[in-house]
Amino acid sequence: MISVAVVGCGAIGGVVARALHEGEVVGARLAGVVDPNGTRGLPGMSLEEALAAADLVVEAAGQAVLADVGPRVVAAGRDLLVVSVGALTDDALLARLHGAGDGRVHLVSGAVGGLDMLRSAARMGPFETVRIVTTKKPAGLVQPWMSAAEADRVRATDRPLEVRRGPAREIAAAFPRSTNVAAAVALAVGDWDVVEAVVVADPAASLTSHVITASGAAGEYRFEIRNRPSPDNPTTSQVVPYAVLRAIGDLAAPSGAFR
Ligand SMILES: NC(=O)c1ccc[n+]([C@@H]2O[C@H](COP(=O)([O-])OP(=O)(O)OC[C@H]3O[C@@H](n4cnc5c(N)ncnc54)[C@H](O)[C@@H]3O)[C@@H](O)[C@H]2O)c1
Structure with missing residues (x-):
């Protein structure tokens, strides 16, 4: 015990x-x-x-x-x-x-799956591309570092809006409550530089989604996760x-x- x-x-x-x-x-x-x-x-x-x-x-x-x-x-x-x-x-x-x-x-x-496979594949050989696209309701994506205009644009969007795209390390640091998953993927493949992270605000996103795609020596992978947000904290998946x-x-x- x-x-x-x-x-x-x-x-x-x-x-x-x-x-x-x-x-x-x-x-x-x-x-x-x-x-x-x-x-x-x-x-x-x-x-x-x-x-x-x-x-x-x-x-x-x-x-x-x-x-x-x-x-x-x-x-x-x-x-x-x-x-x-x-x-x-x-x-x-x-x-x-x-x-x-x-x-x-x-x-x-x-909040994500597929890390076991990514780790196995990375052990065989390096990935050429890895991307994680996270889509969630706009409110949880507004950050203190955003200008008032950008924060308003994210909050008020009536359609899917790409808020940021960039290296996983940068995006994970910029959206600390929403991109633990980008960090998890980068740590799983053992290479921060190969992982691109994309954050999308979608007012219709009743579920928080993460689409992970990766291609490299071992093959091609695609994992799609659609999580219900926690009732206690909408930036966290239940x-x-x-x-x-x-x-x-x-x-x-x-x-x-x-x-
Ligand atoms: N790995 C993942 O996939 C993943 C997914 C979602 C959230 N997270 C992370 O998990 C963490 C917790 O998320 P949450 O949704 O439960 O947050 P939350 O805000 O609901 O809870 C955090 C708790 O920590 C407590 N706390 C604050 N300072 C403390 C201290 N010094 N000592 C002890 N407790 C303290 C708060 O009182 C609060 O109860 C966050 O960092 C979040 O980003 C990780």
Whole structure:
């Protein structure tokens, strides 16, 4: 039985922590939840208590929290499951996590699939092109760095509008809550430079879609994912906490899991 602490009790962490608390993941139990803004009736604890009590710490709180808490988890010899994968556009943070100590760092696949195949294919040989096109409702794509005119144009569009296109690292950093997926694809293929990311605002997008296309030595791939947004946080897809629970289940009871 592994003991799991969840850092961040929002749209993702709240669902993960409750399922663990209710014994829904074989081989894992909730140690407690770390969130200064409340733990939704679940057992709360400080980060220090989490580092003492948990075998695995799930970060589901945001990029800045990962940068602060992640290295401390690894330094304490605890395993870390990263949900804010977009933070890893920062190579220095990834190096800090890997060098911090004995804890292992795991990344959650989150809102997308196909990462296993992309990793297999990248191992055979390099990709020539990889693209991820993310389409979601306009409101979640307005960013603080946009000019007032651009923000208005995104908010008011009555048809699909390409908001940005560029290298995955740039796009993931520019849309931190919406492009964890671009970072996940780049990390899966092991090459930030080959991955182009496109962000589209579509007022009719009741589902958030990600279309991943890739072509290289191993073949040609196309994955299309259409996720229902979380009722708690429309920039997060509802499936993400279940990707976290699957990952915890794989770590807790590894026999028979897909690898
Ligand atoms: N990997 C993926 O595919 C994927 C998909 C969606 C979201 N995400 C990322 O996951 C993260 C969480 O998303 P969410 O939708 O649950 O967000 P959310 O805003 O609903 O929840 C975040 C929670 O973190 C808490 N928090 C803030 N500071 C904290 C701190 N110092 N310590 C502990 N808790 C703290 C907040 O109180 C809040 O409850 C975000 O970074 C988001 O970008 C990843």
